[in-house]
Amino acid sequence: MARTLTFSIFRYNPQDPASVPHMQEFRLEETESMTLFIALNRLREEQDHSLQFDFCCRAAICGACAMVINGRPGLACHSKTKDYPDKITLMPLPVFKLIGDLSVDTGTWFRGMAKRVESWCHTKKIFDPTAQEERMDNALAERIYELDRCVECGCCVAACGTALMRDDFLGAVALNRVARFVLDPRDERSEQDYFDIIGTDEGVFGCMGLLGCQDVCPKSLPLQEVLGKLRLKMAFAAANHLLPRFLRREIKL
Numbered sequence: 001m002a003r004t005l006t007f008s009i010f011r012y013n014p015q016d017p018a019s020v021p022h023m024q025e026f027r028l029e030e031t032e033s034m035t036l037f038i039a040l041n042r043l044r045e046e047q048d049h050s051l052q053f054d055f056c057c058r059a060a061i062c063g064a065c066a067m068v069i070n071g072r073p074g075l076a077c078h079s080k081t082k083d084y085p086d087k088i089t090l091m092p093l094p095v096f097k098l099i100g101d102l103s104v105d106t107g108t109w110f111r112g113m114a115k116r117v118e119s120w121c122h123t124k125k126i127f128d129p130t131a132q133e134e135r136m137d138n139a140l141a142e143r144i145y146e147l148d149r150c151v152e153c154g155c156c157v158a159a160c161g162t163a164l165m166r167d168d169f170l171g172a173v174a175l176n177r178v179a180r181f182v183l184d185p186r187d188e189r190s191e192q193d194y195f196d197i198i199g200t201d202e203g204v205f206g207c208m209g210l211l212g213c214q215d216v217c218p219k220s221l222p223l224q225e226v227l228g229k230l231r232l233k234m235a236f237a238a239a240n241h242l243l244p245r246f247l248r249r250e251i252k253l
């Protein structure tokens with residue numbers, strides 16, 4: 001027999017002075033292969049047109065539908081109701097600005113992050129549109145694409161104790177982005193350039209290493225490995241300043 005699910009959903013419209021943050025309960029009959037995305041759409045269509053939440057791709061690609069599901073950040077379109085108990089609590093992601101109910105503004109945060117880490121290839125080469133594309137070693141290209149699979153959902157930021165306490169902390173997603181450029185031979189930034197961006201308390205040295213980020217990443221990015229290697233690389237970059245040239249060491253990612 002189909003279960004009747006109870007959804008306890010955070011409601012608040014910051015644009016409306018009369019709105020007060022509260023939890024609202026809805027009931028819905030579970031259907032086969034139901035995802036939270038399907039459930040939320042049915043609730044909005046059948047019970048409350050004012051319910052706010054975001055989605056776009058329905059395939060874990062756009063990152064828009066991230067929310068806190070029974071206390072854990074995740075993607076609504078990627079979460080089947082059968083994997084949850086009869087009562088499901090949905091909250092908006094913390095850290096990001098609330099738009100309303102379950103909808104948050106991740107775009108502004110991610111744009112700011114991209115600017116801070118200068119998320120583009122730095123090169124002095126003049127682009128020649130008629131030249132042949134430069135070849136890249138396949139194995140290296142795959143390592144870069146692996147890190148590029150991030151969908152900017154914000155789950156890792158919402159699960160990060162440091163990001164919750166400090167809004168200047170770059171977070172695992174930014175450090176993962178930097179690692180992607182460190183690997184890329186087309187980016188001509190030096191170790192010192194990277195150190196200036198992430199070799200601080202707001203970057204690798206502010207990370208507590210408890211790896212809530214990796215636990216919740218819906219794309220299973222290797223954040224633990226990235227954070228560990230970047231921290232070591234930045235520690236050596238700092239020490240290299242003080243050491244004679246023959247003792248200097250560079251850590252490869």
Ligand code: SF4
Pocket residue numbers: 156159160161162163171172206207208209210211212213214227
């Ligand atoms: S390991 Fe670092 S980035 Fe990841 S959740 Fe913990 S403090 Fe945040």
Ligand code: SF4
Pocket residue numbers: 063149150151152153154155156157172173176216217218219220221
């Ligand atoms: S690293 Fe993972 S959890 Fe973080 S924004 Fe990218 S896809 Fe989402």
Ligand code: FES
Pocket residue numbers: 054055056057058059060061062063064065066075076077078
């Ligand atoms: S709707 Fe795009 S990731 Fe869920």
